[in-house]
Amino acid sequence: MQKIRKVVIPAAGFGTRFLPQTKAMPKEMLPIVDKPIIQYVVEEAIAAGIEDVVIVTGALKRAIEDHFDVPNAELLNNLEAGGKTDLLEEIRGITDQANFIAIRQKGKYGTGTAVLCAEPVIENETFVVMWGDEFIRSTPPRLSQMIRVYEQYGGAVISTVRIQNKEDLSRYGIADVEPVAGNVYRIKHIVEKPQPDQAPSNLATVGAYILPPDIFALLRHQNPGPGGEIWLSEAIAELIRTGYPVYACEIEDGRYYDTGNKLEYLKAVVELALHHPDLKTEFKAFLKALPLD
Numbered sequence: 001m002q003k004i005r006k007v008v009i010p011a012a013g014f015g016t017r018f019l020p021q022t023k024a025m026p027k028e029m030l031p032i033v034d035k036p037i038i039q040y041v042v043e044e045a046i047a048a049g050i051e052d053v054v055i056v057t058g059a060l061k062r063a064i065e066d067h068f069d070v071p072n073a074e075l076l077n078n079l080e081a082g083g084k085t086d087l088l089e090e091i092r093g094i095t096d097q098a099n100f101i102a103i104r105q106k107g108k109y110g111t112g113t114a115v116l117c118a119e120p121v122i123e124n125e126t127f128v129v130m131w132g133d134e135f136i137r138s139t140p141p142r143l144s145q146m147i148r149v150y151e152q153y154g155g156a157v158i159s160t161v162r163i164q165n166k167e168d169l170s171r172y173g174i175a176d177v178e179p180v181a182g183n184v185y186r187i188k189h190i191v192e193k194p195q196p197d198q199a200p201s202n203l204a205t206v207g208a209y210i211l212p213p214d215i216f217a218l219l220r221h222q223n224p225g226p227g228g229e230i231w232l233s234e235a236i237a238e239l240i241r242t243g244y245p246v247y248a249c250e251i252e253d254g255r256y257y258d259t260g261n262k263l264e265y266l267k268a269v270v271e272l273a274l275h276h277p278d279l280k281t282e283f284k285a286f287l288k289a290l291p292l293d
Contacts, residue, residue, distance in 0.1 A: 109227030138254025
């Protein structure tokens with residue numbers, strides 16, 4: 001069985017839900033306290049053993065490439081002169097722990113197009129896709145849990161979480177599953193953004209996929225949707241129809257952050273600020289003092 005070494009992070013979208021902020025700033029670079037969203041995603045991947053991080057970018061996305069590039073000498077000298085060794089090691093660390101490869105997306109927009117653009121780098125390996133604007137904090141890391149499922153069962157693996165509020169089911173792809181063992185299920189099909197009373201379960205597919213290289217051929221031969229877009233979800237649906245085993249890994253001991261919309265982004269900022277070692281005490285006192293009525 002192949003060791004999973006590579007992750008593809010599509011990051012070429014316009015981020016229209018965060019305009020005007022994202023007119024010149026990638027949504028993936030919006031800060032969650034003191035780190036951009038995409039860094040949480042990358043750190044999770046590296047913690048699970050990923051060696052090559054392939055980021056598929058678009059226009060006005062240079063800030064993402066710069067963020068994961070080697071820090072400039074002026075910044076390093078400034079931190080060293082100021083005795084800020086912790087910050088120095090932190091910004092060096094993320095760059096040193098993986099190989100970062102940036103690819104400019106070509107073709108129509110769509111999640112499948114971004115993944116297909118990474119094919120020359122992935123070649124014939126099983127690989128990971130993770131969205132750049134959502135993440136899960138869990139113990140062990142979400143991707144580590146998924147790799148464990150892959151190593152035991154093979155096939156493809158999708159991370160899933162339970163949606164407790166029935167009205168929220170229409171925001172996600174909801175999996176129709178049959179149990180395998182523990183937190184592992186085999187996916188029969190996925191219903192994209194169903195009405196709550198038509199959802200086959202409350203198990204939502206979110207943010208991370210372990211996929212075989214076969215997915216590239218399915219993406220290439222997919223009939224484009226409106227606007228010529230190619231969608232990863234359609235290729236996964238076709239993969240399931242061929243009989244290829246696709247498993248749901250229900251993430252244990254985790255918290256899912258969907259930072260792709262304003263309200264959930266703000267919730268993530270507040271929640272992670274309450275866990276930040278330098279801020280949590282004063283920030284909690286500030287929140288308690290707010291006149292919320």
